[in-house]
Amino acid sequence: MTDTIKQKLLEIEQSENIKICYACESGSRAWGFPSPDSDFDVRFIYTRSVKQYLSIIEMPDTVGLPVNEILDIGGWDLKKSLKLFLKSNAPLYEWLQSPIVYYQSETFLKELQLLMPRYFSLRAGGNHYLSMAHNTLRDDLQKEEVKLKRYFYALRPALACLWIIEKQTLPPMEFDKLRVLITDNAIQKSIDELMDIKLVADEKTMITPVHLLNDWLTAILNYCKEQVPLLPSLLQKPDELDDLFRKHVK
Template sequence: MLDTIKQKLLELEADKDIRILYACESGSRAWGFPSPDSDYDVRFIYARPVDDYLKINEIRDVIDLPVNEVLDIGGWDIRKVLKLFLKSNGALYEWLQSPIVYRDDHGFAEELRQLMPKYFSLRACGNHYLAMALNTLHNDLQGEQLKLKRYFYALRSALACKWIIERQTVPPMEFNLLRVLVDDLKFQQAVDGLLEIKQVSNEKTLVGPNAVLSDWLKTTLDNCKETIGTVASNHQQTDELDAIFRKYILQ
């Protein structure tokens, strides 16, 4: 599959007249809880020829390939990426930390990684993860039969919010790095039990409610709602990002 993904990226560069600056895995395979039939969620950042940025009409800043059962490939234009970086977009900050990287041969991603501590807004991204976790809890984790993967979506988002509040830093992307925040043995045993099921089950697998994890989610998210407003927000100027933009569209 690695060869297929790399070939698709090369074809995209030729077909769309773009230069891919960075490409990585963004879904459950990168988070650390894939199922045997999990697809590959490939995300990339690209730059167009400089003349494309000097037109009166705005150019489209997203490229998506048709999704199939195996591959989900999509990318964002560098200008869109830098605007989202300034806003502490949670998905983008995760891409830059992905443990599975398909292309990273221009130095662009590393330049942004170096700036993450300066530009990251604890409050903005904390609210992002809090909203994701609450939405999943209220809409997907109610009833007698629940999608197993939704438990992990809620847990990962809740842990990321908890990390932001307690550690005051950019949360890691990987689930196993986030779960170290919790020292409750019953919680860890419950998580391990669901991970064992997920490793041998398909994406549609249903499970019954887990009281330990459901209670932990409710308590943790209630605490996050009470405290997220106390963490720092962050507003930076665009000068450094403007310089990066100019550098990579002129290469």
């Protein structure tokens, strides 16, 4: 599948007249809890020519292919990406940490990664992950039967928020790295049991609610709700990002 993805990225470059700077996996495969039938969520950052950026006609700031059951491929223009980087867009910061990279230019990724610790706003990131986890717990995990995968869509952001609060740093993307924050062996065992099922179950698998995890999530999110407003709010000047944009324009 990697070869297919790389070929699709090359086709997008040619058909859209763009240059891809970086492409990675962004979904459950990168997070570390894929199902056998999980699709591939490919995300990329691209640039256009100086001539296109200087046109009075605005160019689209996203491109991609139609989504199917196997592939979801889409990308953001470099200018859009850097604007979101400045705003501490959490999904973008995750892409830049992905353990599955399909393409990267020689220096682009390293240059952005060096800026990440200084540009990431702890409060903005905390609010993002807190909202994700809270909404999933409230909307998806309170029924008589729930989708198995939704537990991981609540656990991962809850732990990312907790990481930001406790470590005051950008959280890692991968679930296994976030799990080190859990000190309760019963919670770890419960998660292991769900992981074992998810490795062989399809994306639509339903289970009865795990009340132990629901209670733990509720307690953690209540704690995070109190702590996130106390986190520092950061907004850097765009100068370094402007320089990076000018350097990497196609």
